[in-house]
Amino acid sequence: MTADSSSAGDPRRSLELLWGLVPARRRGPRPRLSVEEIAVAAIELADAEGLSALSMRRVADRLKVATMSLYTYVPSKAELIDVMLDRVYGETPKTYAEGAGWRARLEQVARDNWDLYHRHPWMLQVVMHRPVLGPNMIAKFDFELRAVEGEGLADLEMDQVISLISNYVHGAVRSAVEAMQAESRTGLSDAQWWEISGPLLEKVFDPAQFPIAARVGAAAGEAYEAVGDPERAFAFGLERVLDGIEAFIEKRSA
Template sequence: MNAERTGSGEPSTTLALLWGEPIAPRKGPARSITVEQVVDAALRMADEGGLAAVTMRAVAERVGVSAMSVYTYVPGKPELLDLMVDALYARMRRDPWHEASWRERVEKIAASNRSLLDAHPWLTEIAALSRPPLGPGVMAKYEHELAAFDGAGLADADVDAALTFVLGFVHSHCRAAHDAERATTDTAMSDAEWWAANQPILARAFDAEAYPRAVRIGAAAGAAQGAAWSAGRAWEFGLSRVLDGLAMLIDGR
């Protein structure tokens, strides 16, 4: 079992922690820190060094407790990851929807989730849509985003499916964007520099007679977006198609 995903901890323990309930009777001296402090420390470490930097021992050192005592606050990393995700969801801004159209509302949902994933790239590695941590942050986020479809005329099951469709696109896009950023960092070369460095090989590989469409369309795309792939262009094109698809379902009724 992969512990680096939401929903991989012991369910009853995780839910108790998420909702601030005691997980077991406890004896001994009063606690010197809170679960919230443990979670905040883990969030800072993940943002600074990625998920690999978040170990129970390292978190204990960050908050100033022993490696063993940190387990009395959070029993393990699987539960800690759920708490981290729920905390970030709880802190998302949620303005009233007012009179905006369903399309404007869904665009805002997409943009806010993109901003969250861009600010915390490690989230794309662990936040499973199928097993979200069912804490107060997740529930508040879900309730607010479902309300974006109020008045759209969809059945309840279709509202859930539509929201999942939108969030799936955002998650996929952000993961691709993060992969592209890592490729640039790992090679210490921009896309333009990479293409220029490999030009002699590419000139031989891009045989216009053997691959007429790949050469013609690839050149047009590269010229339009300044690279083989553009996060900005992919976002604008993809989100528009997502919204157009939902419009066929909603406006076509």
């Protein structure tokens, strides 16, 4: 129910795992698994049941191996999550449409990330400061920066623009994914939830006291019944963000 998650692995061990620096065993029984296989199983589990269901025991079960065997390949769960992260970073496209301008490129970056988070919602719960310096993460960072390369921005500004996009997408995808998962997480559909909350709220909530919230809340509630609407809200915000960046780039090159 509660918690941190990390990418808090020992950076030395994580990097060794990520870049394949482990020196290949010579003696002893043949390994039945690989870090790769374990990461794949863990990702499947997390995709299907969420990060809270990701336990070493469950991963081991999936691989038909005893729990403690995993620790031969991976120093702890934290490093396993690092490996999972870098692996899914490898899924995003790494080419832009021919002849696209910076705006189209940035929009692609945003949408690729939107898609990635939707495929792997558990990423939202993993704390990511001190990025996992794996090959895929670096490639992704480089690719995203290329969206705004050569537009007259300073290095730091390029980083800030990409951060802005990432931050927005992260926030937007978070609410969208939570909306999608709300039913399965709570066992209550939106309708059922409102059936319970609505009448109770009516008893205690005075619309006259908060008229704007009442009005807008009703409008938003109605609109979001329509399927796919989080996506429209995402697109709306993205347009604003891109407009803001456009104004900045124009000012910068003037």
